[in-house]
Amino acid sequence: MESRKHYTGLTDKQVEESREKHGSNVLTPPKRDSLWQVFIGNFEDPVIRILMVAVFLSGGIAIAMYFSEGIIEIAETIGIAVAILLATGVATWFVWDANKKFDVLNQVNDDTLVKVIRNGNVHEVAKKDIVVDDIVILEQGEEIPADGVLLEALSLQVNESSLTGEPVANKTTIESEFNMEATYPSNHVMRGTTVVDGHGVMQVLAVGDSTEFGRVAEKSSEKSEEPTPLDTQLESLAKFIGVIGFCGAAVMFTILFIKGLFFNPTYPTPELGQLGLIGAVIIAAVIMLAKVWVPVVYDVYSLQGKDKPLPKSIAAGGWGRWILYGLGALVVMLAIGLAFGVKPWDPHAWIPLGLGKKILSAFMASVTLIVVTVPEGLPMSVTLSLALSMRKMLKSHNLVRKMHACETMGATTVICTDKTGTLTQNQMTVYKTNFYGLDGERLSDNEYSKLLAEGIAMNTTAFLDFSDPEKVKTLGNPTEAALLLWLNDQGINYAESRESVTVIEQLTFSTERKYMATLVQSPTFGKKILYVKGASEILFGYCKNAIVGDKTVPIAEQQPTIEEQLLEYQNQAMRTLGFAYQIIEDDEPHFKDGRLYNTELTFLGIVAISDPIRPDVPDAVQRCFDAGIQVKMVTGDTPGTAKEIGRQIGLWTGKDTDQNLITGVEFAKLTDEEALDRVLDMKIMSRARPLDKQRLVQLLQQKKQVVAVTGDGTNDAPALNHAHVGLSMGSGTSVAKEASDITLLDDSFSSITSAVMWGRSVYQNIQRFVLFQLTINVAALIIVLLGSLFGSELPITVTQMLWVNLIMDTFAAGALASLPPSPDVMKRKPRDSNAFIIVPRMRTLILTTGIAFVVILMSLLYILSHYAGGIDAATPQGLDNLTIFFTVFVMLQFWNMFNAKTFGTNESAFKNLSKSEGFLTVGLAIVVGQILVVNFGGSVFRTVPLSWTEWIWITAATSLVLWVGEIFRAIKRRKEK
Numbered sequence: 001m002e003s004r005k006h007y008t009g010l011t012d013k014q015v016e017e018s019r020e021k022h023g024s025n026v027l028t029p030p031k032r033d034s035l036w037q038v039f040i041g042n043f044e045d046p047v048i049r050i051l052m053v054a055v056f057l058s059g060g061i062a063i064a065m066y067f068s069e070g071i072i073e074i075a076e077t078i079g080i081a082v083a084i085l086l087a088t089g090v091a092t093w094f095v096w097d098a099n100k101k102f103d104v105l106n107q108v109n110d111d112t113l114v115k116v117i118r119n120g121n122v123h124e125v126a127k128k129d130i131v132v133d134d135i136v137i138l139e140q141g142e143e144i145p146a147d148g149v150l151l152e153a154l155s156l157q158v159n160e161s162s163l164t165g166e167p168v169a170n171k172t173t174i175e176s177e178f179n180m181e182a183t184y185p186s187n188h189v190m191r192g193t194t195v196v197d198g199h200g201v202m203q204v205l206a207v208g209d210s211t212e213f214g215r216v217a218e219k220s221s222e223k224s225e226e227p228t229p230l231d232t233q234l235e236s237l238a239k240f241i242g243v244i245g246f247c248g249a250a251v252m253f254t255i256l257f258i259k260g261l262f263f264n265p266t267y268p269t270p271e272l273g274q275l276g277l278i279g280a281v282i283i284a285a286v287i288m289l290a291k292v293w294v295p296v297v298y299d300v301y302s303l304q305g306k307d308k309p310l311p312k313s314i315a316a317g318g319w320g321r322w323i324l325y326g327l328g329a330l331v332v333m334l335a336i337g338l339a340f341g342v343k344p345w346d347p348h349a350w351i352p353l354g355l356g357k358k359i360l361s362a363f364m365a366s367v368t369l370i371v372v373t374v375p376e377g378l379p380m381s382v383t384l385s386l387a388l389s390m391r392k393m394l395k396s397h398n399l400v401r402k403m404h405a406c407e408t409m410g411a412t413t414v415i416c417t418d419k420t421g422t423l424t425q426n427q428m429t430v431y432k433t434n435f436y437g438l439d440g441e442r443l444s445d446n447e448y449s450k451l452l453a454e455g456i457a458m459n460t461t462a463f464l465d466f467s468d469p470e471k472v473k474t475l476g477n478p479t480e481a482a483l484l485l486w487l488n489d490q491g492i493n494y495a496e497s498r499e500s501v502t503v504i505e506q507l508t509f510s511t512e513r514k515y516m517a518t519l520v521q522s523p524t525f526g527k528k529i530l531y532v533k534g535a536s537e538i539l540f541g542y543c544k545n546a547i548v549g550d551k552t553v554p555i556a557e558q559q560p561t562i563e564e565q566l567l568e569y570q571n572q573a574m575r576t577l578g579f580a581y582q583i584i585e586d587d588e589p590h591f592k593d594g595r596l597y598n599t600e601l602t603f604l605g606i607v608a609i610s611d612p613i614r615p616d617v618p619d620a621v622q623r624c625f626d627a628g629i630q631v632k633m634v635t636g637d638t639p640g641t642a643k644e645i646g647r648q649i650g651l652w653t654g655k656d657t658d659q660n661l662i663t664g665v666e667f668a669k670l671t672d673e674e675a676l677d678r679v680l681d682m683k684i685m686s687r688a689r690p691l692d693k694q695r696l697v698q699l700l701q702q703k704k705q706v707v708a709v710t711g712d713g714t715n716d717a718p719a720l721n722h723a724h725v726g727l728s729m730g731s732g733t734s735v736a737k738e739a740s741d742i743t744l745l746d747d748s749f750s751s752i753t754s755a756v757m758w759g760r761s762v763y764q765n766i767q768r769f770v771l772f773q774l775t776i777n778v779a780a781l782i783i784v785l786l787g788s789l790f791g792s793e794l795p796i797t798v799t800q801m802l803w804v805n806l807i808m809d810t811f812a813a814g815a816l817a818s819l820p821p822s823p824d825v826m827k828r829k830p831r832d833s834n835a836f837i838i839v840p841r842m843r844t845l846i847l848t849t850g851i852a853f854v855v856i857l858m859s860l861l862y863i864l865s866h867y868a869g870g871i872d873a874a875t876p877q878g879l880d881n882l883t884i885f886f887t888v889f890v891m892l893q894f895w896n897m898f899n900a901k902t903f904g905t906n907e908s909a910f911k912n913l914s915k916s917e918g919f920l921t922v923g924l925a926i927v928v929g930q931i932l933v934v935n936f937g938g939s940v941f942r943t944v945p946l947s948w949t950e951w952i953w954i955t956a957a958t959s960l961v962l963w964v965g966e967i968f969r970a971i972k973r974r975k976e977k
Helices: 012-023 037-045 046-070 074-111 228-260 272-287 290-303 319-339 353-373 378-395 404-411 445-458 478-488 494-500 538-540 557-570 617-626 639-649 666-668 672-678 690-702 715-721 734-739 751-788 798-817 823-827 840-866 877-900 917-936 948-958 960-976
Strands: 114-120 122-125 135-138 147-158 166-170 194-206 398-400 415-418 430-433 463-465 472-476 502-507 515-522 527-534 544-548 551-554 573-584 601-610 630-634 661-663 685-686 707-711 725-729 740-746
Touching: 037 074, 037 740, 074 798, 114 166, 114 272, 114 840, 122 463, 122 472, 135 147, 147 960, 166 398, 228 290, 228 353, 228 751, 272 290, 272 319, 290 319, 290 463, 378 404, 378 751, 378 798, 398 751, 404 751, 415 751, 430 478, 430 557, 445 478, 445 494, 445 515, 445 527, 445 573, 445 601, 463 478, 472 478, 472 672, 478 573, 478 601, 494 544, 527 538, 538 544, 538 601, 538 740, 551 557, 551 734, 557 573, 557 639, 601 751, 617 630, 617 639, 617 751, 617 823, 630 639, 630 690, 639 661, 639 685, 639 751, 661 666, 666 685, 672 690, 685 690, 690 715, 707 715, 707 751, 715 725, 725 734, 740 751, 751 798, 751 823, 751 877, 798 877, 798 917, 877 917, 877 948, 877 960, 948 960
Parallel strands: 415 630, 415 707, 544 601, 630 685, 661 685, 707 725, 725 740
Antiparallel strands: 114 122, 114 135, 135 194, 147 166, 147 194, 398 740, 430 601, 463 472, 502 515, 515 527, 527 573, 544 551, 573 601
16 A cells, blocks of 8 residues: 655755756767867768869979979969868858757757656656756656656556666565566666656656666667658769769860870870870879779669679778779889880979879869769758758747658648647636536535545546646646646645545556546545546446435436436537546455456546637648648547537538548458558547557558658557657657657647648758759759860869859758748648659759750850950950859859749749848858959959959849749749639
8 A cells, every 4th residue: 555645845945955966967968079070070071082182283283393394383272272171161060050959959858847846836847957856746658857766656667668678667665566576676767768657756866877877878879860762862863963973074084184185285295105104193093092983883883773782892991092002003003114114213204294284184173073063062951951941840839850850741641630739729627517416516515525526636647736826737637637627616625635545556547448546545434435537438337326416326327317418518529527436345456457346336427628629720721631631630539529629620521421430449340451441531530549540550651641640648659650750749748759750849730730831841942952953063064074175274163163062052052941931832732752853844944944054155155265355364355254254154053043942833033032031141142252252263263353344244144044034934923823
């Protein structure tokens, strides 16, 4: 027998002293790389390493030319070095900033509210504020916040699988019932474990890192991040573009190499020995760079569906090994050359330094073409888009715990929602009581009233918090708390009853039992009394009599009246509870296998409890319908209650039939084939049990639906786990939150529609960036290839291409990722989650716009070459013309960014532009950056300052890209009308 004692808990002063002595209840976060380590880590990128090699080679040649010819040419070396630092610096900033945001989000768990007793009253405090010696109240479904010893334990079972692998461990304060073989003592509970049944009171012994969970936190918090469908799509896209980029680079290097050696009027054609030495160097370089080009070859196999694992020497081998291999091959080839009379130590045996610089420039240009063509920033851009969305979704009450859920919500086709707290306000109040022995439904000093008051006070797990004298706060189950509020309104102090009454045994409420029972030793009556409350139709089976007025009648006599009242309340979408009791005269057990046993209860009456729907729900449900998303309500309430709520929110209409409604029992009886035929028509499932909800989710997934599920209880965890996206309630249990991907902080269904809108907008923003980036890639690839084939030198230099890559990859990613969500996405049907990210319209725009830019730029290049003074960088006019060409190229992409902003709509690019602060900021940064590069880039960027007249002409002429797009969109809008 366990008695419920009165606890005063710690005082505010004792709390501070305990925190000072034992620390706070926060786990030390895992060590993150410092800003410097993140920065250095970016140099692991193979492309960056190639550029580093190019910098050292370029610098070496510049030094050699200075000592041999007295010429200083280090501008390009400095330019590439600066571009590398900019690229790695920006990447470092984004990673560091994202880590900070994720750390903030991960700290939300420390803010979970926990019920404690302090200063003699029940309070809710943040989990992180728990201290040693705190008295904590534990309830079913809640995560235990710290290590502690139990002071009370009523039917308490704890899931210790996070620490021991044991899903259910019985806990008790009765020493004779201790399990001596248990990993942890039977009267101890540990942080991170979960109450699966019953409830109790614990005194905290250890907090934070001192807890058992804190000691193993590093291993227990390990997660394996599986790639999402979006990640897989983008990886395939990156591989495809990478193969194209490397092929283009190889072609360009070959062209420039042949032109430089054999069609160079400045230098004579190299001799055979010179060709042999340069060939040896190139072969050695190819071997040294095997870790770069071999994976590209394997990407070709992957794109053909022939996945082959990379050789271990490439996948796991370090760069040093391949550099040694390359140097070894070079030594061998030099030795062979020596045997044929080639003397590598003789400077004349090598090609002239100037010609070597040309070949090195060709190599650097080829590498830079890869940098520009391959969207190495694409994964970062997607992560940035999702991270920004996570942060902004938090403002609309969506706490995203798993990043992929942002985008997956946009593909949702079915939402399975619970009722209480999501569709309704979860503000339970007693609407009406029907206690058949109570005069005027007011408690008095008679025996019947004392039975009711004691039964309601003891047969519950709820509490009232009187900290705020102006408003009593309810803690625990809302329905049970409503009964305590009713007692309080009747002038009864429930806490006094609890302190004086001894609880002998208890069955907490569960969806399987549908009732709660508590056996107490009552000081009021001097006897043992069994109090039961729950679904009336269940209690009828355990009842023999009913109290009506001042007499006791057989239950069958009163049952028709009770059932008529129940139906009336249920038709008004109210929750009803029946109440019964039994005076226990014997010592026989009355609980068996988690059920009532050997009872003859007396029915006391029923209570109707109302929970009105949220005002915003009907509109939110209609938005889901407009977006092509089905809504299915899954609730434990009766069919009548469920249908009434469905009618109020617009889910249940006059056209619906029994085909659209089912109970959990009926659903369980259906075979999988029968259920699959009916599952899409089903709108409401009433009297649902946990496994019914999980089965519904799995059947919908078999029908190729993308399913989102809401839930707030431990019993919802299976369905939340199996759904594509699980949405827990902010007021729900820790188990439900842990199983979910998104937590709705305001418990509102309208927040779900906001999540759908964000998900669709995120995916659309990703498509916009891909469209914008690939348009640049197509234009840059063709221009550089044509320029290398027909021109004497590249129209765009290495440093210029790196600058374009920086602003058009990294900066534009931020601009397009930061676009606000558009409500218009909710007027479309859900996208096909298996479709390729580049839809036909995107492919058309990429090719037509990219080729159009090539035509414009090549025409401009022809005009500048033949009619405007040429493009020889050695002359002032030629340098001015090359600067104009470079600026036109950048400004064309700048204006096209506005066109990309409108992809997925036919709206004007200027619509809601004032609300797109991030887009405008980045756009301004691109223009200002280009002005600075042109005016101060000098020999590093091969630019000279342009006049204001030239800037105006360039800006006006290139803006035609935007105006042409605006005209096309206006025409389409007119056709739609």
